[in-house]
Amino acid sequence: MNIKKSSILILVLCILLCSCQQKEKGKIVIDVPAGNSMANSYINSAGIAFEKKDYNSALTDYLEVEKIFLNSESHTNNNELAGIYSMIGRCYVQLSAYHKAKDYFEKSLPISEKLLDDKLNFENYFNLLKINYSIDDGNLELALEYGKKAEKTALDLYGDKSSEMGEVYSNIGKVYCNMGEFDQANKYLQKAIIIMDQLYGQDNENSAVIYEKMADIYRKQGEYYEAEGYLNKAEEILKKYKNYYWLAVVYSDFGNIYWENEKYENALDYYNKCLEVYEIWGKVDFDLAKYHYWKAGALYNIKSYESSKQEMLLAHKICEDLPVKSELTSTLVLSIKDGLKIYYDYNYDGDKSTGFEMWYEDLISSQMVQ
Template sequence: MKHTIFFLFITLPLFRVNALHQSYTDSLMQALNTTESIEERIDILNELAWEWREEKMDVALQYSDSAYHLSQQIQDIERQTTSLKRKGVVLKNKGDYSTALYCYEEALAYEIANNNKKGEASCYNNMGNIYKKWGDNKPALECFIKSLKIKESLFPGSITLANTYKNLGYFYFTSLEKLDTAIFYLEQAKEIAIEKKNAALEGLIINDLGLIYHESEMFEDAFTIFRDAASRFETLNDSVNMARVWDNLGRTATYMENYPLAELYHHQSLSVKKAHHDQIGEGIVYCNLGDLMLKKENYSNALDYYNKFLNISEKTDSKQNIVTAYQGLSLSYEGLKQYEEAIVFRKAYEEAKSEMDLRNNKEEVEELRIRYNTEKRKQQISTLQFEKELHVQALERSNQFNNALMLISGLVLLVAFLIVRNYQSKRKASQYLAIKIEEINNQRVNEIMQLQELKIMEAVIDSQEYERKRIAQQLHGEVGSILHTIKLYFNSMEKKFNSSLNESKEQYLKANELLDKVTCEIRDVSHSLDAGIVNNLGIIAALEELAGSIQLSNQMYVTVESYNMEERLESRKEILIYRIIQEVVSNVLKHAKAENLYISLTRREHDLNIIIEDDGIGFDVEHARKNGGMGLKNISTKVSHLGGDLVFDSKKGHGSTVIIDINL
């Protein structure tokens, strides 16, 4: 009985909402069939387009198109703009991003012309979401910031502004991976939500903050934050958002190795997903439970949960979830030492992943083609408009010329007389001016060349970081996946070994040991190439991880000290400084034969001081510079790009010290 009441408590509000929605749309249709006013028909059509924007998108498009054409007929710009925005949101929901963007750009032009700031902000926000869908983060951020600035001036301290802060914070977190900035905007949103006593919005913001702490592997803090979010939704009896937070609590508890609590939260979430007939959500919970069982090494239960996840994923045709399910099933069979089954699902995982990657690449190419054609079409329209304007201007100039011809003829003699009279004096002044202009131009050329060198350097550095990240992902993903499959084959062979084949088994065990070593080496290389930890946790955490990996390899003992480094530096600067230190450390490992390495970072008022000192064999600095050592040259170039100073202090037999001062 208690479970029946719980089910009704969750589902009755849904039935009521659906009934109200149907009643409202029925009344709109009735009004549409009875009204004779064109303006009222347009308003009703736009409202119907909005009501059906998700459930009946093709119908919604027909309504918005009808509203648009009627608005054109009566030349009602305001209603025409509303129709364009309705059409834009439906096209965005359908995935036709390029046409949606075109609608919003046209609507934006009308809003700017009519000085409708609220409508302008709405257009920028929707355009930003489209660029975000494309993964084009720079124009997305520009649109979001423009929308934010307008809303800050129009709606200070409002829920509208709080939602904008929240969305921008989430964008910085998920798309730009700038966690400090994400937290800044989310905290601003939270302040407004608290002030306005909006517990629902406050809960959503707190949940987003918890995700950031979880991503930063601060699991204890994340768990506390998620519990705070859950308490908001429990007070509001908001079961859908409670389930969302329970999922996050379950995942965080899994990482904290509090497995009973993790299982409890996931099952609570599962009951809500089943009550709402949310198949995709139900499947995700099964996946989370499968991950939990893998952590507990309960491979039989993991297998059961991943099979349920796979069945739902196949029903809903979710390619990404199918790939994840195959991977989970392979790992479960591997844990049960059923290697042949593990290999079957490993192959299925790799084939499905390759197919999905290929499809995604094709979709990206198609999107680029559509965007190119859209931009080309817009350029052609702009060119035609420009040519028309030129033609009109040419006619006007022709009339003006005819009218002024007589006046100009009368002035010619006077002008000629003045020119001759002043020719000599102007000639001297021109010569002097030419000399000055040449000096200024030379100075400008030098400045432009220096600026161009800086731009080239930035482009090279960005390109290097992109290539490092790509190679790291390829090593970790594709090569790591192949090695894991080979490992499964080895484990399968081990079960089939005859006890009498001792020599063969010894060779097998040696090969297996080497395979494990290669896997670890590739993981270490991919970590060293990818600067992700610098972006997420900062340069000090990245250097401490670097020190730990060196010490584990027993190459030398590394000490990292920092002073006044609590505040993060700008992201690109942190990555570049990390690469400089990484290169110095690499040189020490290769050449110094040192037992100890000391790294110190001290933040002062206007600069950052870095000291890297080892107790190795040292080297002749001048000799290394004259012989063009690439290591020293690369370090010097990167320090110079940051506008810093670099000093190498070393003698043979006395170790080495590198001192770097970088302006902040």
């Protein structure tokens, strides 16, 4: 047994989830009845935090607003509560807590649909579209249903040449790709590229993200040369715009292609590129932990066992230091433990008299990271 078997499970999950964090739009405008100064104060501070990408602070404040509304006598089925639910959902998305995000969008949607709030409906449809094709227990048929609703709403609100329509097409294309309906996926992604190129000109960031999704169509069919061609196009554009999040995703896609072909040295090179991008960016999030974990898998498969252990410990420390522990974080921590168990069983030459669990707890608590 080797680390490839345990890491391939989290690899598949994380490949899907890379697509969930897209460029966040502005906050939803929430009107609070006059006189509710406490709610107004929290909403204002939450909105400022959200715009500054301080999603943990924004979430804390929006949850306080939720409490205020639920404790009031006039909260039932009002548009303000629907907006609060939607914003809480968007905060959870940014913090990689996708199941919690899904719960809040599903709370918001019946209210917004009942009140015929098309703008909020669109936000809810669009986010539920992305979440349902991304999470491990998601429902692709339901994602497609939300996608079609988002498509119709975007057409009515923004028109068939809008960026909103382009984003909907792009995500519907991703759903079809995950369903294995590659011709339909290609059709929708090509429609999305045409819209984005018309709006923003050739070689724009939005089209680069769609090229990354086009690459996934070919990767899933084992047509790696074509997949790498689209990734090269995306890389060139994203480097120009210094779009660090998606550039790291593209490098991880390259790494995953080489991983699938058991070319672990090449995979390692690209996982290192992910980490180099994050070093330039200065970002610390779940994805950074994920890339360290993938690097650990590549190192293990080229028999660099001690280095692999250190990368797993780095990934674990990042997970433990994150301000919000999501289901993804918990899954990754369990996978790290499984990887360290494999290391302990087959490659650790020290004293095993106390057993793995004690060794593991001592290792984690001391954080013996070089």
